[in-house]
């Protein structure tokens with residue numbers, strides 16, 4: 001095995017090569033990886049003395065006693081134990097990153113909302129200061145619910161690190177690339193991919209080539225998992241092998257460094273004199289990973305009607321109530337539309353779940369106009385929504401021939417909890433005041449006489 005030294009001095013294992021260079025494939029696997037030969041103990045977790053003078057440390061993502069199928073932990077072999085990566089804490093203000101419960105009495109969350117893309121701007125914004133919370137749901141202290149954010153990043157973090165004790169982050173880039181240098185390795189991320197950064201994992205976010213914008217779902221609850229496929233069987237939707245976990249990479253760097261921690265909705269800083277990204281080897285199933293949305297294999301109607309959008313679920317974060325997710329991450333990608341004698345766009349509906357959608361690129365079939373790449377819409381708990389007039393008329397009159405819905409990719413963060421708008425979402429972000437008017441021109445066709453109406 002040889003190792004690769006990356007810009008910034010990070011040393012990465014090259015044990016995995018070929019189509020997955022730098023990554024290990026599989027969802028929830030028990031991985032093992034080492035950036036220096038022999039750094040990973042074999043046959044036990046906690047030797048009396050570790051190779052290279054490393055410290056052994058366990059990172060537990062679930063309770064020790066969680067059932068086997070949910071139990072997640074990783075053993076890290078690191079230059080310093082994590083107790084050396086924090087000192088005394090000072091509270092700091094990160095004013096645009098909000099946590100639930102956050103109900104602004106001056107903001108109305110009841111309504112159908114849509115936003116144009118939030119401009120990146122030219123201010124100096126890092127992964128931390130560039131986070132703009134749009135909605136919050138549930139309660140971060142009881143570990144239920146979520147927040148949705150837009151990130152606007154113009155600066156790499158330098159000698160600065162972050163972790164969230166509150167949440168795992170699902171990151172959906174829309175413009176620009178991101179590099180996550182984490183304790184467990186490096187994830188390079190670009191639009192049409194997603195990453196999951198687990199609760200408690202320390203990392204730094206860099207910009208490889210300029211400003212970046214995208215979306216984040218901050219999950220306060222149980223971790224994202226693959227949905228059950230039921231009668232679909234063992235294949236399609238998101239396949240486990242398409243999830244990629246980074247190989248071990250570490251820094252041995254002495255430098256005055258700041259660590260920012262999100263804990264119970266509050267932000268704190270602490271200063272140390274070295275990089276905390278010092279895990280030389282690790283094994284376990286609690287890790288960061290990425291997934292290419294282009295590998296998602298959609299399953300849908302092949303004769304008539306339109307299944308519930310849950311058929312497009314990529315990942316689901318359970319709530320504890322069977323079948324009712326804390327969060328579903330749902331993908332609407334390019335696909336064939338072949339249903340006969342059917343209204344093919346999404347139907348009108350009201351939903352107990354709350355749906356926040358983002359457009360990664362292309363045109364969404366229920367809203368041909370106004371929902372542009374980078375844009376967001378929110379259809380909150382029990383608020384009716386559906387196709388606008390143009391989409392309805394097109395769906396009602398289009399020829400029933402196979403049609404390829406090309407060049408399109410949108411997602412949904414759907415939660416069982418109502419989503420409350422932040423002040424930023426209601427007053428600073430480019431809210432489309434006229435969104436609700438998109439249904440105004442839908443006409444009454446009923447006149448009491450039978451027959452199909454034009």
Ligand SMILES: [Fe+2]
Nearest residue numbers: 351355379385
């Ligand atoms: Fe909906």
